[in-house]
Amino acid sequence: MQKYSGFGLLKHALSHHENWQRVWRNPKPKPRYDVIIVGGGGHGLATAYYLASVHGITNVAVLEKGYLGGGNTGRNTTIVRSNYLWDESAHLYEHALKLWEGLSQELNYNVMFSQRGVLNLGHTLQDMRDIQRRVSANRLNGIDSEVLDTQQVQELVPVMDCSPNARYPILGSSWQPRAGVARHDAVAWGYARAADALGVDMLQQCEVTDLLVEDGTVTGVETRQHGTIKAGKVGCVVAGNSGVLAKMAGFRLPIESHPLQALVSEPIKPVLDTVVMSNQVHGYISQSDKGDLVIGAGIDGYNGYGQRGSYPTIEHTVQAIVEMFPIFSRVRMNRQWGGIVDTCPDACPIISATPVENLFFNCGWGTGGFKATPGSGHVFAETLARGEASELAKPFSMFRFHDGALIDEHGAAGVAH
Amino acid sequence: MFYIYCPYCEEYREEEEFHPKGEAHIARPEDPDNCTDEEWGDYLFFRKNPRGVHHELWVHAAGCRKFFNVTRDTQSYRIYESYKIGEQPSVSA
Numbered sequence A: 001m002q003k004y005s006g007f008g009l010l011k012h013a014l015s016h017h018e019n020w021q022r023v024w025r026n027p028k029p030k031p032r033y034d035v036i037i038v039g040g041g042g043h044g045l046a047t048a049y050y051l052a053s054v055h056g057i058t059n060v061a062v063l064e065k066g067y068l069g070g071g072n073t074g075r076n077t078t079i080v081r082s083n084y085l086w087d088e089s090a091h092l093y094e095h096a097l098k099l100w101e102g103l104s105q106e107l108n109y110n111v112m113f114s115q116r117g118v119l120n121l122g123h124t125l126q127d128m129r130d131i132q133r134r135v136s137a138n139r140l141n142g143i144d145s146e147v148l149d150t151q152q153v154q155e156l157v158p159v160m161d162c163s164p165n166a167r168y169p170i171l172g173s174s175w176q177p178r179a180g181v182a183r184h185d186a187v188a189w190g191y192a193r194a195a196d197a198l199g200v201d202m203l204q205q206c207e208v209t210d211l212l213v214e215d216g217t218v219t220g221v222e223t224r225q226h227g228t229i230k231a232g233k234v235g236c237v238v239a240g241n242s243g244v245l246a247k248m249a250g251f252r253l254p255i256e257s258h259p260l261q262a263l264v265s266e267p268i269k270p271v272l273d274t275v276v277m278s279n280q281v282h283g284y285i286s287q288s289d290k291g292d293l294v295i296g297a298g299i300d301g302y303n304g305y306g307q308r309g310s311y312p313t314i315e316h317t318v319q320a321i322v323e324m325f326p327i328f329s330r331v332r333m334n335r336q337w338g339g340i341v342d343t344c345p346d347a348c349p350i351i352s353a354t355p356v357e358n359l360f361f362n363c364g365w366g367t368g369g370f371k372a373t374p375g376s377g378h379v380f381a382e383t384l385a386r387g388e389a390s391e392l393a394k395p396f397s398m399f400r401f402h403d404g405a406l407i408d409e410h411g412a413a414g415v416a417h
Numbered sequence B: 001m002f003y004i005y006c007p008y009c010e011e012y013r014e015e016e017e018f019h020p021k022g023e024a025h026i027a028r029p030e031d032p033d034n035c036t037d038e039e040w041g042d043y044l045f046f047r048k049n050p051r052g053v054h055h056e057l058w059v060h061a062a063g064c065r066k067f068f069n070v071t072r073d074t075q076s077y078r079i080y081e082s083y084k085i086g087e088q089p090s091v092s093a
Helices: A006-014 A042-053 A087-101 A103-107 A125-140 A150-156 A184-197 A239-249 A311-324 A370-386 B037-045
Strands: A032-038 A060-064 A118-122 A146-149 A172-176 A201-204 A208-214 A217-223 A227-236 A256-267 A275-278 A283-287 A292-299 A333-343 A350-353 A359-363 B003-006 B011-014 B019-023 B053-059 B067-073 B079-084
Touching: A032 A042, A032 A217, A042 A060, A042 A184, A042 A370, A060 A184, A087 A103, A087 A125, A087 A370, A103 A184, A118 A125, A118 A150, A125 A146, A125 A172, A146 A150, A150 A172, A184 A201, A184 A370, A208 A239, A227 A239, A227 A370, A239 A256, A239 A333, A239 A359, A256 A311, A275 A311, A283 A311, A292 A311, A292 A333, A350 A370, A359 A370, B003 B079
Parallel strands: A032 A060, A032 A227, A060 A201, A118 A275, A227 A359
Antiparallel strands: A118 A172, A146 A172, A208 A217, A217 A227, A256 A292, A256 A333, A275 A283, A283 A292, A350 A359, B003 B011, B019 B053, B053 B067, B067 B079
């Protein structure tokens, strides 16, 4: 792998930047791999990278039906934080946040991770009690978290309407200074490049049409473009399409797929240097380095695989933003899109062995998967390498929906679902 | 944006008047006290979530406030039919 550096940039300037090495190869599929990862989004690519770099398993392929990072990885609002209420999820997301902190150096790829802090606003007395509780739980788990009052929020975000005359006045907020945003595409590209350098094959435009199961053990996959590819183990990281793949293997998942929409405005001058989320008025917003406001909110309530949602949902989203930021009322929106999120009944992911031997699923991240990308890949790689759930992944078994050990993060995380 | 036919109001109305309520035709187990954990978990949490034709429950929240079923394609978002609670769909996958 060609190492990226300031010096390299100067050197390539001499040849008019025409001789850069390709970021990853475009290999022919081998007939058999030790591990096949289905799904070339951030989580799948991170899994492949950690399989190779931590566990020394390099005979690995990532199968992607479209292009790398073209699904939810390229469609989210890029917020990274770890201030979750329950121990299980707090540990998992904090593990991810720690990996984020060294990620650009580790991958030799600038993922533009910017720890600009995240505010989760409270608008009612009950909001503030929940925030107190969550901040206390965070601190017991070693996660940086503070409670701010209205005055402190106003100092952090001068353009926000913090007056007591607002329809839903801001009473305070939780504040995680180490949280922030990252460049979503760069995360996929960085992991793909680093994994490729360790020998992992990226097979793009290779759609899995069936999972081959013999005597209760998975033996490979059937693909539309390259026929049968054998595998020792198969890990599925396909977000909204998890249920479709589970059906191929003959079992069900407690997952429902919903459209989640987001939108960005035209680029404007720097106005917001942190991330603001509100569960109560239901919206979240940050400003990208390019200057556009990145805005998101809740899912469309119906099941959908169409990567698009309904206009009333966009209207509700923008209403929430204008409620908090009247100054943005005349900002024009540039683009709007939808991704398919795989929501679990308890709003927590599934990182799990399955009823089929050697077949593993990493899914159910719902509306909040991007922040977990490095941690998700790290624990799923360990799960695949060991053949059983890693310590951090154990509570996230798919069998919790039968034994009742749910991790009820719905609302508990103070997230805008 | 959906334009949904309410079988009780017998009119097409805009999506904003309605709320989706998930998969239709989920029967509560006859004898919950004697269900296995597997059966009870399936009833509570496991849904078909098909990529294609889906029978789902909607409520006319800002209208007659009655529940009814819709057959809709989750890929194309095409709505095939609306029918009352207790009736069976005429379109299936």
